Amino acid sequence: MTSRFDFEAARRAGQGIVRRTPLLPAMELSERLGVDVRVKAECLQVTGSFKVRGAASRLVAFTPDERARGVIACSSGNHGRAVAFVAARLGIPATVYVPRWVDPVKLEGIRAQGAEAVLAGETFDEAEALAVADAERSGRPYVSAYDDPWVIAGQGTLAGEILEQLGETPSAVLAPLSGGGLLGGIAAALRDRLGAGRTRCVGVSAINAAVMHASIRVGRPVTLPERETLANALAGGIGLDNRHSFGLIRDLVGDHVMVDESAIAGAMSYCARRLRLVVEGGGAVALAALLDGVWQPADGQRGPVVVVLSGGNVSMDVLVRVLGTVPGASGVIRGAAPRPVDPGPAS
Numbered sequence: 001m002t003s004r005f006d007f008e009a010a011r012r013a014g015q016g017i018v019r020r021t022p023l024l025p026a027m028e029l030s031e032r033l034g035v036d037v038r039v040k041a042e043c044l045q046v047t048g049s050f051k052v053r054g055a056a057s058r059l060v061a062f063t064p065d066e067r068a069r070g071v072i073a074c075s076s077g078n079h080g081r082a083v084a085f086v087a088a089r090l091g092i093p094a095t096v097y098v099p100r101w102v103d104p105v106k107l108e109g110i111r112a113q114g115a116e117a118v119l120a121g122e123t124f125d126e127a128e129a130l131a132v133a134d135a136e137r138s139g140r141p142y143v144s145a146y147d148d149p150w151v152i153a154g155q156g157t158l159a160g161e162i163l164e165q166l167g168e169t170p171s172a173v174l175a176p177l178s179g180g181g182l183l184g185g186i187a188a189a190l191r192d193r194l195g196a197g198r199t200r201c202v203g204v205s206a207i208n209a210a211v212m213h214a215s216i217r218v219g220r221p222v223t224l225p226e227r228e229t230l231a232n233a234l235a236g237g238i239g240l241d242n243r244h245s246f247g248l249i250r251d252l253v254g255d256h257v258m259v260d261e262s263a264i265a266g267a268m269s270y271c272a273r274r275l276r277l278v279v280e281g282g283g284a285v286a287l288a289a290l291l292d293g294v295w296q297p298a299d300g301q302r303g304p305v306v307v308v309l310s311g312g313n314v315s316m317d318v319l320v321r322v323l324g325t326v327p328g329a330s331g332v333i334r335g336a337a338p339r340p341v342d343p344g345p346a347s
Contacts, residue, residue, distance in 0.1 A: 146179025
């Protein structure tokens with residue numbers, strides 16, 4: 001692949017595999033914030049998260065020899081489920097390493113597609129090291145969840161859908177930030193389609209899973225101790241030898257914010273009660289940034305704000321606990337006073 005990500009090839013790879021997810025108006029948020037807010041519901045994606053976009057892009061590009069050897073991946077759950085799903089469609093043997101704390105819903109999803117799931121390591125980074133070692137030893141291709149140009153191009157197809165569905169340029173796109181494959185792909189695709197600086201790309205990290213955020217602050221990939229979080233899909237490092245996603249986030253994403261566990265729980269509850277969507281913690285962090293007021297559109301900002309709800313794979317036990325912890329889900333947006341919606345110029 002050339003230095004320019006091939007988003008069109010990634011789009012073609014996803015045909016017949018990837019679902020075109022809805023871009024839904026968030027009326028209450030729009031009224032409260034004074035801007036048009038839409039949510040991109042990747043929680044309704046075929047495997048329950050955006051990860052199938054990158055998995056399709058990468059595995060469809062396998063050579064016949066690579067397909068015969070099979071694929072190895074490491075995942076906190078969603079990437080593994082996506083790789084397992086696409087591999088089954090293409091007849092590719094798949095082995096997915098997951099940390100021992102993996103959400104049972106995601107583990108079941110991996111195994112249901114016929115992939116071998118290997119529980120290994122107390123942290124994501126430990127599991128990933130074991131997966132990479134297995135790939136090197138066996139000669140099978142390893143597919144990173146975040147630092148692979150084909151995977152990044154696949155995740156970037158989400159931006160193309162947003163532009164087509166909106167029919168106009170968004171003023172901002174907020175997305176969860178972990179390894180950087182999703183937001184890096186979105187930012188690169190928007191740059192290619194619109195030019196630099198037309199849309200603000202906002203990376204939202206969970207405070208307890210903020211390795212990319214910390215890496216950007218110091219200017220190089222770093223490691224942090226793994227901490228328990230509702231946003232377990234965002235857990236793990238970005239690789240000290242990161243070659244692709246770190247540079248994209250550093251160069252193309254200007255806004256970085258973090259949300260705490262309370263805000264994440266509130267956003268999950270808001271999704272269930274107000275939007276009628278089941279969204280996991282990692283998938284809800286971008287919405288949490290708006291609800292909690294840690295990111296707000298600038299006064300006079302024109303163009304819709306798009307919030308990516310990146311996944312909905314969460315166990316019922318966790319969802320019930322969250323809903324019980326945040327009774328009522330009032331939907332009050334902290335730090336944001338109501339503003340009238342500017343309808344823009346008449347057409």
